[in-house]
Amino acid sequence: MKAKVGVSALILLFLAGLWLVAAPFAVGYQPRGAAYADATVNDLWIGGGLAAVSFVALVVYAADALRELAGRGKHVADG
Amino acid sequence: MIRKFVGAVVAALALMAGLWLMIAPFALGTQPENADWTNPTTSEFFTGLGVAIVGLAGALAFAAAIHEELVVRGLVAVRQKKVAEPEPEPVAPAPQSSSAELATLLAPLVEALREDLNRPGEHRQNGKPTLVGVEENR
Numbered sequence: 001m002k003a004k005v006g007v008s009a010l011i012l013l014f015l016a017g018l019w020l021v022a023a024p025f026a027v028g029y030q031p032r033g034a035a036y037a038d039a040t041v042n043d044l045w046i047g048g049g050l051a052a053v054s055f056v057a058l059v060v061y062a063a064d065a066l067r068e069l070a071g072r073g074k075h076v077a078d079g
Numbered sequence: 080m081i082r083k084f085v086g087a088v089v090a091a092l093a094l095m096a097g098l099w100l101m102i103a104p105f106a107l108g109t110q111p112e113n114a115d116w117t118n119p120t121t122s123e124f125f126t127g128l129g130v131a132i133v134g135l136a137g138a139l140a141f142a143a144a145i146h147e148e149l150v151v152r153g154l155v156a157v158r159q160k161k162v163a164e165p166e167p168e169p170v171a172p173a174p175q176s177s178s179a180e181l182a183t184l185l186a187p188l189v190e191a192l193r194e195d196l197n198r199p200g201e202h203r204q205n206g207k208p209t210l211v212g213v214e215e216n217r
Contacts (some may be wrong), residue, residue: 023122050093061082067110
């Protein structure tokens with residue numbers, strides 16, 4: 001149950017990272033065709049990093065859970 | 080176990096990223112002083128606040144999950160809460176019991192006095208030298 005809350009938090013963080021990448025263009029404080037403003041650069045780096053790290057964590061979590069499931073299945077087959 | 084640890088680390092990093100997002104407009108100077116918050120400031124601040132809260136909740140949840148697993152494996156002992164035992168109140172001795180003890184103690188003395196009174200013909204032999212005087216005369 002507690003781990004499920006953590007996984008839900010990771011999903012929300014991934015979505016927040018995507019929002020941060022899109023925010024400068026969605027909110028409109030980054031003009032089209034102009035050089036990136038400081039706020040835009042900050043949002044892109046933080047949002048991109050947050051989304052990437054959250055995604056990696058979700059993948060690691062799923063992979064480890066699958067590995068554990070496979071191990072259990074092997075034990076059942078052996079028995 | 081390792082997946083929960085990775086999740087806790089990433090959630091903690093997200094917490095720090097959220098805190099940075101909250102202060103970034105003021106640290107980078109994109110928010111003018113003594114002016115209303117601009118759109119980038121509002122967006123970054125509240126996004127950072129949400130990221131920080133979610134990151135904190137995730138880190139706490141993963142840490143609790145790790146603790147739970149350690150307890151299940153027997154690597155961590157759960158402290159038992161001590162139930163405070165009420166201290167026994169000092170019981171005041173009953174006055175009747177003390178008088179009874181006193182009567183018990185004095186009973187032989189009273190008995191001896193009574194025997195003395197019942198034998199009026201016998202006289203005490205007084206006038207014997209004290210032990211201290213005997214010792215000094217040696």
